[in-house]
Amino acid sequence: MTLKLRSAGTSDRGLIRSGNQDALHSGTWLVAVADGMGGMAAGDLASAIAIGSVAPLDVETPEDALVAALQNGIQVATERIRQAVAEDPQRQGMGTTLTALLFARTGSCLALAHVGDSRAYLFRDGVLKQITRDDTFVQMLVDQGLITADQAGNHPRRAVVTQALQGDEVSPTYATMVPRAGDRWLLCSDGLSNVVRADTLAEVLAGQPDRDACGRTLIDLALQAGGPDNITVVIADVVDEA
Structure with missing residues (x-):
């Protein structure tokens, strides 16, 4: 089995x-927002x-070099x-x-780098999970138990x-994961995640197999919700091309 990112x-x-x-950036090995x-x-x-600094990472990378490559890309962007x-x-x-995801040349591993409040979600086996944690004031309040996640969505300082x-x-978050065939990743700016509910995101990711159409549907939903911000969506599927 040879896993690829599309x-x-x-x-x-x-x-x-x-x-x-x-x-x-929406590439063969790298996706980023x-x-x-x-x-x-x-x-x-x-x-x-930022995107120009990490785009050169869209090449075949050994799995043991993924995080170091992302760290270097972020250092270049910072400078x-x-x-x-x-x-x-x-x-x-x-x-x-x-928020950037780098896929190993072997297909056996991927690495994620994150700073800020764009998001990466993983849709696996019918379940949507937010993988990144927002670097925001309201998320800090949620973590401290001062407000609920629902209250965070309407907080004046969100x-x-x-x-x-x-x-x-800066101190980005880095993580590595083992991909599975059928995984679908959603990377997005907060122009989507602030106005479209997670259960709706999951419905669209499940029901729209075509990646381009899926992204367009999500943007349309954000526009229908008022489109108060720029909206960016990357859909990345892990596929078995053996």
């Missing part, structure tokens, strides 16, 4: 924002830098964002989330991220 990605400005500060922040031009630039701010002080405060790629030292 992906499709799409992005939409939404109905409120004047531009799209999200960026994505970045959600920029810090002003129109700077947000665009930060997310583009490039720092340089961009140094070149133009008006970019001060710009930053971006990054958009406050506690960690992002901004040119400073």
Whole structure:
């Protein structure tokens, strides 16, 4: 059995924002989503830098080198964002989330890197599980038992991220997992996860086998919910091509 990753990605400005500060990579070995922040031009630039920094990782990588490769990509992004701010002080405060998944050349392992409040979900055996943990103020309150997960969804400070790629030292979360044939990954910006319920995400992931159509359906649902933010979706399927 030879497992492969097959992906499709799409992005939409939404109905409120004047531009799209999200960026994505949908490749053979790597999928990633970045959600920029810090002003129109700077947000665009930060997310583009992040994706441009990890895109070269979309090559055959040994499983024991996956996490190191992602760490290096994030270090490159951090240095490039720092340089961009140094070149133009008006970019001060710009930053971006990054959620990236790198598939090993053997198909026996994958690694995930995450910082910010974009998300990675795994849909396996009919069950949707959020794999990443939001780096946000409200998630911190949830972890401390001060509010419930439902309350977090409507909290006035739900958009406050506690960690992002901004040119400073950062502590991303890294994890490795063993993929299975039939796994379906959803990587998305918060323009989707903030407005479409998890049970609805699961329904679409289960009912729409075509990756492009699945991504488009999810974006349409976010637009129907008001589309208050940029919406970016990457669908990645683990397939057996033996």
